[in-house]
Amino acid sequence: xxxxxxxxxxxxxxxxxxxxxxxxxxxxxxxxxxxxxxxxxxxxxxxxxxxxxxxxxxxxxxxxxxxxxxxxxxxxxxxxxxxxxxxxxxxxxxxxxxxxxxxxxxxxxxxxxxxxxxxxxxxxxxxxxxxxxxxxxxxxxxxxxxxxxxxxxxxxxxxxxxxxxxxxxxxxxxxxxxxxxxxxxxxxxxxxxxxxxxxxxxxxxxxxxxxxxxxxxxxxxxxxxxxxxxxxxxxxxxxxxxxxxxxxxxxxxxxxxxxxxxxxxxxxxxxxxxxxxxxxxxxxxxxxxxxxxxxxxxxxxxxxxxxxxxxxxxxxxxxxxxx
Amino acid sequence: xxxxxxxxxxxxxxxxxxxxxxxxxxxxxxxxxxxxxxxxxxxxxxxxxxxxxxxxxxxxxxxxxxxxxxxxxxxxxxxxxxxxxxxxxxxxxxxxxxxxxxxxxxxxxxxxxxxxxxxxxxxxxxxxxxxxxxxxxxxxxxxxxxxxxxxxxxxxxxxxxxxxxxxxxxxxxxxxxxxxxxxxxxxxxxxxxxxxxxxxxxxxxxxxxxxxxxxxxxxxxxxxxxxxxxxxxxxxxxxxxxxxxxxxxxxxxxxxxxxxxxxxxxxxxxxxxxxxxxxxxxxxxxxxxxxxxxxxxxxxxxxxxxxxxxxxxxxxxxxxxxxxxxxxxxxxxxxxxxxxxxxxxxxxxxxxxxxxxxxxxxxxxxxxxxxxxxxxxxxxxxxxxxxxxxxxxxxxxxxxxxxxxxxxxxxxxxxxxxxxxxxxxxxxxxxxxxxxxxxxxxxxxxxxxxxxxxxxxxxxxxxxxxxxxxxxxxxxxxxxxxxxxxxxxxxxxxxxxx
Numbered sequence: 001x002x003x004x005x006x007x008x009x010x011x012x013x014x015x016x017x018x019x020x021x022x023x024x025x026x027x028x029x030x031x032x033x034x035x036x037x038x039x040x041x042x043x044x045x046x047x048x049x050x051x052x053x054x055x056x057x058x059x060x061x062x063x064x065x066x067x068x069x070x071x072x073x074x075x076x077x078x079x080x081x082x083x084x085x086x087x088x089x090x091x092x093x094x095x096x097x098x099x100x101x102x103x104x105x106x107x108x109x110x111x112x113x114x115x116x117x118x119x120x121x122x123x124x125x126x127x128x129x130x131x132x133x134x135x136x137x138x139x140x141x142x143x144x145x146x147x148x149x150x151x152x153x154x155x156x157x158x159x160x161x162x163x164x165x166x167x168x169x170x171x172x173x174x175x176x177x178x179x180x181x182x183x184x185x186x187x188x189x190x191x192x193x194x195x196x197x198x199x200x201x202x203x204x205x206x207x208x209x210x211x212x213x214x215x216x217x218x219x220x221x222x223x224x225x226x227x228x229x230x231x232x233x234x235x236x237x238x239x240x241x242x243x244x245x246x247x248x249x250x251x252x253x254x255x256x257x258x259x260x261x262x263x264x265x266x267x268x269x270x271x272x273x274x275x276x277x278x279x280x281x282x283x284x285x286x287x288x289x290x291x292x293x294x295x296x297x298x299x300x301x302x303x304x305x306x307x308x309x310x311x312x313x314x315x316x317x318x319x320x321x322x323x
Numbered sequence: 324x325x326x327x328x329x330x331x332x333x334x335x336x337x338x339x340x341x342x343x344x345x346x347x348x349x350x351x352x353x354x355x356x357x358x359x360x361x362x363x364x365x366x367x368x369x370x371x372x373x374x375x376x377x378x379x380x381x382x383x384x385x386x387x388x389x390x391x392x393x394x395x396x397x398x399x400x401x402x403x404x405x406x407x408x409x410x411x412x413x414x415x416x417x418x419x420x421x422x423x424x425x426x427x428x429x430x431x432x433x434x435x436x437x438x439x440x441x442x443x444x445x446x447x448x449x450x451x452x453x454x455x456x457x458x459x460x461x462x463x464x465x466x467x468x469x470x471x472x473x474x475x476x477x478x479x480x481x482x483x484x485x486x487x488x489x490x491x492x493x494x495x496x497x498x499x500x501x502x503x504x505x506x507x508x509x510x511x512x513x514x515x516x517x518x519x520x521x522x523x524x525x526x527x528x529x530x531x532x533x534x535x536x537x538x539x540x541x542x543x544x545x546x547x548x549x550x551x552x553x554x555x556x557x558x559x560x561x562x563x564x565x566x567x568x569x570x571x572x573x574x575x576x577x578x579x580x581x582x583x584x585x586x587x588x589x590x591x592x593x594x595x596x597x598x599x600x601x602x603x604x605x606x607x608x609x610x611x612x613x614x615x616x617x618x619x620x621x622x623x624x625x626x627x628x629x630x631x632x633x634x635x636x637x638x639x640x641x642x643x644x645x646x647x648x649x650x651x652x653x654x655x656x657x658x659x660x661x662x663x664x665x666x667x668x669x670x671x672x673x674x675x676x677x678x679x680x681x682x683x684x685x686x687x688x689x690x691x692x693x694x695x696x697x698x699x700x701x702x703x704x705x706x707x708x709x710x711x712x713x714x715x716x717x718x719x720x721x722x723x724x725x726x727x728x729x730x731x732x733x734x735x736x737x738x739x740x741x742x743x744x745x746x747x748x749x750x751x752x753x754x755x756x757x758x759x760x761x762x763x764x765x766x767x768x769x770x771x772x773x774x775x776x777x778x779x780x781x782x783x784x785x786x787x788x789x790x791x792x793x794x795x796x797x798x799x800x801x802x803x804x805x806x807x808x809x810x811x812x813x814x815x816x817x818x819x820x821x
Contacts, residue, residue: 261670
């Protein structure tokens with residue numbers, strides 16, 4: 001193993017600073033308090049989703065159903081309240097739906113051993129389709145006035161800081177605690193580092209993997225609630241957007257290795273900030289949606305290249321000849 | 324002067340600086356059947372891989388028909404006329420026999436009917452009874468092998484190398500295979516035959532070469548060999564005594580019976596295996612690769628699953644147990660220390676302390692909901708000291724350690740789980756000499772403390788110096804048991820290779 005002179009995290013912080021300075025110099029609109037707050041607010045939801053994705057990637061998986069899990073359970077909550085059900089019942093239904101899909105993901109991946117990529121692509125499109133076909137009569141689920149007692153989740157700033165940012169910080173703190181201080185958190189790292197080793201060490205790998213996907217589903221639902229409360233509706237069309245790519249971009253560029261077992265919450269935070277600056281700068285520059293995708297795709301591919309270079313799959317590459 | 328088709332002079336191949344074969348001189352005469360025999364790791368596979376272009380030499384040269392060659396890839400070797408029939412056959416299971424025969428040489432417009440007819444004619448010319456339109460996955464091992472051989476002959480191979488060709492064959496199929504090999508010889512093909520089964524080598528070869536520890540020991544006509552001479556050449560050692568210490572003079576008596584295995588079965592790898600392990604002594608397990616020794620103990624430790632029906636019994640302290648994952652086995656007190664520490668041993672991105680601490684967490688389960696860095700450090704330091712893991716501090720990541728220290732981390736990770744029965748699988752593979760001695764001392768200490776210890780090893784001197792009792796595996800079961808006093812390397816090897 002080479003000693004790494006630069007950690008990926010410091011490289012990302014450096015790039016962020018360079019980009020931010022560049023935008024600040026050439027775009028007068030960039031470095032205003034309003035814009036910085038807006039920038040963070042826009043990526044706070046992405047940041048929360050990325051926390052969930054980070055756990056999965058650390059445990060050597062991937063979850064493409066996260067956007068569907070952001071949209072459908074929280075949309076269901078809004079719809080049920082709209083239809084006259086009480087808030088506790090609607091909340092229970094939303095989290096039960098997320099739980100069921102987390103369990104399905106986890107069961108198919110851990111016990112049936114289907115690749116996480118295909119499993120979550122399948123459950124994701126199923127869930128999104130179910131939402132659009134069965135639950136929601138409108139593309140945008142409106143926020144009923146009965147819900148105003150829940151508004152605090154996503155709106156109403158604390159000390160001028162917008163609520164989604166506060167919620168992102170809270171989630172990041174909870175996730176830090178989970179990954180660093182709990183036994184289950186250590187298990188997630190162990191499974192991501194060496195799944196066979198974790199099994200022979202006596203770690204119940206399959207239940208832990210199921211737990212990972214359930215947790216990711218819950219985090220996605222939480223992100224959905226924050227989002228709905230902050231924009232006072234749930235636009236179900238975002239399932240069709242490129243949001244999941246932004247999430248993967250944040251996780252990889254932040255330095256959570258796709259090989260598993262590597263990365264921390266701080267990686268997600270720097271990744272979120274970098275992507276926030278990138279998206280915000282492009283918006284101010286009035287780069288078209290399609291051109292933004294070209295940039296995002298390029299950045300994602302470069303990040304993947306770096307990730308492969310920095311975190312090579314050791315067990316494959318270091319194989320020696322059989323003597 | 325013999326007519327040599329293939330010659331190797333001072334052939335040397337090193338993997339990461341460690342020689343797998345060293346200064347080997349080897350000649351293959353035209354139209355002979357030449358067997359290469361030796362223990363696991365003697366260098367048979369490497370030698371033949373060099374000839375087949377799978378690996379290239381670091382030193383020495385290879386001559387084919389007197390001209391120097393150096394094939395870089397198996398394709399190149401095959402074009403030169405050297406073909407290898409691998410242990411694991413290389414046919415495409417979803418294609419027919421004919422398609423496989425022509426694989427890689429199809430015309431741009433590949434007419435199935437034409438290749439079926441040509442394959443039929445070709446199989447007939449070899450007197451192989453293979454239906455060209457049958458899909459390969461439906462064929463038995465012997466038929467698959469025929470297709471492989473046919474493919475080699477079709478590519479006008481002058482030299483065909485067989486690596487353990489009889490391992491998956493039934494006795495009748497074996498006889499048929501030997502006839503095939505003799506027929507090939509009649510066609511002027513030279514054959515190299517690698518086998519663990521000594522009888523087969525003695526039955527079929529014209530000449531036999533014995534390798535040991537990567538070196539050429541002896542080559543002679545078959546008629547000058549008998550079993551005893553081959554076995555002696557395979558195991559005779561000089562270096563081993565200095566590394567592995569003398570044989571023990573006092574053996575420990577058997578304590579309480581801790582583990583009983585009865586009639587254990589798993590697919591084709593473990594067949595009606597029965598054995599017992601006693602407290603307070605080291606039970607050495609010897610067997611060649613594929614004898615089912617590792618699989619048997621992996622079933623005991625829950626790493627593998629026995630057959631669902633008629634899988635047999637495992638009794639721990641006279642209580643039947645059946646673990647299907649390792650976690651409950653560890654709670655039950657069985658520690659299996661893997662032979663492949665990279666694949667299923669340590670966590671490479673974690674420090675020594677974290678690695679060992681994970682072992683503790685897995686054992687304690689619900690009693691440690693939260694982890695403590697302090698406890699991890701403490702555990703790391705205690706065990707690094709106890710097992711003499713040499714490093715600057717316990718924060719170093721496991722992947723940066725030497726093989727010996729990695730092995731000690733894996734051992735510590737299991738011992739912290741306070742096991743009742745400890746199974747070491749190849750405890751000193753890829754471990755430096757100093758660490759070998761320490762690990763052996765540790766194994767002896769555990770047995771002295773009254774623990775039942777199992778040591779699985781392919782290396783006879785290791786088995787001889789550690790064991791109080793030796794069980795020999797062959798074809799998926801225990802075939803012989805020796806006490807340390809009566810065992811000799813020759814006797815053990817004799818029963819391991821029927």
